[in-house]
Amino acid sequence: MVVNSLAVAVATAAITVTAPQPTGALLSLAAPGLGQAYAGNPIAGAAWLGLGGVAGIGVFQLVWAGHVPGDSPFSSAQGLFAIALGTGAWLGVGIASTLAAAAEISGKYLAAESALAPPGDRPAVAPAPALTPRPAGRRRRDE
Amino acid sequence: MRRRWAGRPGRHISLGVAAVVAVAVAGCAYREVRYELAAEAPAAGGEGMAKVVEKGRERPLLAERVVWRYSGALAPTGKPGGFRVVATGTGTVDAEFPTPAGTRSLSVQIQIP
Numbered sequence: 001m002v003v004n005s006l007a008v009a010v011a012t013a014a015i016t017v018t019a020p021q022p023t024g025a026l027l028s029l030a031a032p033g034l035g036q037a038y039a040g041n042p043i044a045g046a047a048w049l050g051l052g053g054v055a056g057i058g059v060f061q062l063v064w065a066g067h068v069p070g071d072s073p074f075s076s077a078q079g080l081f082a083i084a085l086g087t088g089a090w091l092g093v094g095i096a097s098t099l100a101a102a103a104e105i106s107g108k109y110l111a112a113e114s115a116l117a118p119p120g121d122r123p124a125v126a127p128a129p130a131l132t133p134r135p136a137g138r139r140r141r142d143e
Numbered sequence: 144m145r146r147r148w149a150g151r152p153g154r155h156i157s158l159g160v161a162a163v164v165a166v167a168v169a170g171c172a173y174r175e176v177r178y179e180l181a182a183e184a185p186a187a188g189g190e191g192m193a194k195v196v197e198k199g200r201e202r203p204l205l206a207e208r209v210v211w212r213y214s215g216a217l218a219p220t221g222k223p224g225g226f227r228v229v230a231t232g233t234g235t236v237d238a239e240f241p242t243p244a245g246t247r248s249l250s251v252q253i254q255i256p
Binding site for chain 1: 160163172173174175176177178179180181182183184197198200202203204205208209236240241242243244245247249250251252253
């Protein structure tokens with residue numbers, strides 16, 4: 001809250017807000033939760049990051065289960081498949097995180113925009129002048 | 144006929160991801176928006192109006208979308224943004240309104256002689 005005190009005819013106070021841009025939500029494609037952190041919600045960002053990690057590692061572990069520790073997943077088709085599915089799960093959570101961040105940022109923009117008065121808050125067309133009856137007995141020159 | 148990009152799909156996926164991240168980083172600059180609350184200082188017994196304006200575009204906020212609070216020597220009238228002087232001394236106008244960064248508030252104090 002900004003407080004200003006003036007003993008004049010009009011008292012004013014001002015504030016400058018820094019608003020995130022909607023395109024910043026795309027950061028969540030690089031890592032889930034980055035878009036939320038950029039939007040000013042680091043707790044949600046951390047939750048999305050954790051969800052992405054759990055999804056990626058969990059899917060990889062499900063497919064790669066049963067192998068002895070020390071086996072490299074890069075040396076077998078099943079291992080590569082597990083890596084691909086885990087990466088896909090990570091990217092899927094990233095896409096969901098991107099959509100959520102975009103909705104959050106856009107929602108704030110829409111709320112702020114809808115609170116503004118319409119531009120040029122005045123009638124678009126000037127009212128037509130009232131018609132006055134022509135005096136009786138007088139005719140226009142071209143009639 | 145051999146397709147031009149055949150055999151190197153990974154490179155294009157990487158380029159696509161890099162382009163998306165580059166757009167995201169480029170769009171990450173925060174936008175600054177300035178708001179101003181202005182309130183008339185009426186004489187004792189008079190009425191005044193307060194309004195919030197987005198300074199960049201000089202567009203006022205709809206008074207009914209602002210949460211107005213008055214304290215001290217001021218009391219609300221029925222009209223959004225309107226207030227009347229009920230005593231002498233200091234009166235405060237609080238305005239809470241939506242911005243692209245969330246809800247923010249501004250406050251002005253008015254001296255009533």
